[in-house]
Amino acid sequence: MHQPHELERLYVDFDSFFASAEQHLQPHLRGRPMGVIPIRSEHTGLIAVSREAKALGVRRGTTVREARRIHPRMVFVTARHDVYVRLHGEILAAIETVLPVREVRSIDEMVCALAPAERASALGVGRRVKDAIAARIGPTLTCSVGLGPNELLAKIAAELRKPDGLLAIRPDELPGPLLSLGLTDIPGIARGNAARLERAGVATVEALWGLQPKEARRLWGNVEGERLWMELHGYAMERPATRRQMFGHGRVLPGSWRTLGGAYACARVLLAKAASRLRREGFTTRALALWLTDRDSAGWYGEERFRPTRDDPSLLTSLARLFLHAEREYAGPGVRSVHVTLHDLVPTGEVEADLFGQTPEAKVKRRMEDLSLIADRLNARYRGRKLHWGPWAEIPGGYAGAKIAFNRIPDAEDF
Numbered sequence: 254m255h256q257p258h259e260l261e262r263l264y265v266d267f268d269s270f271f272a273s274a275e276q277h278l279q280p281h282l283r284g285r286p287m288g289v290i291p292i293r294s295e296h297t298g299l300i301a302v303s304r305e306a307k308a309l310g311v312r313r314g315t316t317v318r319e320a321r322r323i324h325p326r327m328v329f330v331t332a333r334h335d336v337y338v339r340l341h342g343e344i345l346a347a348i349e350t351v352l353p354v355r356e357v358r359s360i361d362e363m364v365c366a367l368a369p370a371e372r373a374s375a376l377g378v379g380r381r382v383k384d385a386i387a388a389r390i391g392p393t394l395t396c397s398v399g400l401g402p403n404e405l406l407a408k409i410a411a412e413l414r415k416p417d418g419l420l421a422i423r424p425d426e427l428p429g430p431l432l433s434l435g436l437t438d439i440p441g442i443a444r445g446n447a448a449r450l451e452r453a454g455v456a457t458v459e460a461l462w463g464l465q466p467k468e469a470r471r472l473w474g475n476v477e478g479e480r481l482w483m484e485l486h487g488y489a490m491e492r493p494a495t496r497r498q499m500f501g502h503g504r505v506l507p508g509s510w511r512t513l514g515g516a517y518a519c520a521r522v523l524l525a526k527a528a529s530r531l532r533r534e535g536f537t538t539r540a541l542a543l544w545l546t547d548r549d550s551a552g553w554y555g556e557e558r559f560r561p562t563r564d565d566p567s568l569l570t571s572l573a574r575l576f577l578h579a580e581r582e583y584a585g586p587g588v589r590s591v592h593v594t595l596h597d598l599v600p601t602g603e604v605e606a607d608l609f610g611q612t613p614e615a616k617v618k619r620r621m622e623d624l625s626l627i628a629d630r631l632n633a634r635y636r637g638r639k640l641h642w643g644p645w646a647e648i649p650g651g652y653a654g655a656k657i658a659f660n661r662i663p664d665a666e667d668f
């Protein structure tokens with residue numbers, strides 16, 4: 254850990270990425286209120302909203318029906334994940350004409366390290382990154398670039414100037430620019446954390462800033478609070494696993510498995526594997542996504558959101574519900590590949606305490622978590638899956654299916 258006195262990190266965050274990607278790729282959509290949807294349904298929520306739609310009050314998560322009520326001429330485009338992944342590759346190449354990308358945080362967020370010689374003119378480097386993207390990709394796909402002594406402050410700088418912004422938070426001006434923020438504007442402070450902080454008398458960023466690092470640790474109940482405090486104060490530290498975006502597995506189905514039933518049997522195995530890794534690495538998830546594809550169709554994408562969850566029975570039930578939707582909506586003749594991901598992660602230690610309260614539902618869930626953890630231990634000990642929930646299918650070829658691009662750039666170990 255050290256305390257940089259220069260700008261060492263550059264953070265790039267695209268504005269309404271899926272929506273501006275479609276406006277970039279389909280010029281007739283530019284300047285129009287439009288949204289991207291995961292599936293054709295009046296009840297689905299928008300996964301991205303163009304700035305023109307935002308100006309009318311449409312938000313991410315607004316349902317198609319509600320968006321139509323706000324603006325009857327709103328345009329909806331079904332998400333094309335493979336296309337966005339390709340665009341992501343073009344973006345990386347554009348940024349790397351200026352400086353190397355250090356880590357990809359999501360499909361539309363990446364962080365770069367500034368070399369010592371670049372730090373004095375960091376804003377100029379940021380400007381060049383934006384220019385390179387505009388020149389090589391186009392003016393529609395805008396991003397905000399933030400600079401800071403560490404990644405957290407660079408990310409906050411990018412968020413402070415949206416859309417199409419460029420801002421530096423310098424170590425010597427701290428906490429100045431942070432004081433206008435609410436607690437939940439700080440990445441890593443979820444609403445549950447903020448409520449707990451408020452109950453402890455820490456209702457503002459200024460109050461959080463004024464704590465002692467040990468107090469932050471105590472309020473969080475784990476080291477994460479102290480880490481966040483250090484980063485807000487401009488210290489730079491490595492955060493290896495805690496910034497994970499997702500756990501997921503996908504594979505191409507063997508020939509005789511290419512039906513919804515085959516995909517379901519396979520998805521259960523993939524989900525159990527992802528959930529076991531989620532628990533092993535100390536995370537809890539708030540969303541499960543299922544993606545089915547066939548060679549010639551757009552495929553089917555569905556997502557369920559829920560309160561923080563990490564037990565197998567709840568996750569498998571959620572998967573079953575997604576397949577019920579897929580059964581009604583999936584148009585493809587068969588299913589060639591299946592991919593499940595757990596995302597919107599929270600470190601388990603940060604999950605709001607009242608979830609583990611005394612309601613009968615909470616007690617059952619806790620027992621299911623304990624049982625899942627016991628199953629993990631047994632399966633690790635006996636090398637292989639001896640204990641699992643419900644029907645279990647051995648998939649020919651094991652997990653070594655072909656890699657599938659998804660709505661985030663998968664890590665190699667996600668397959």
Ligand SMILES: [Mg+2]
Binds near residue numbers: 266362
């Ligand atoms: Mg973004």
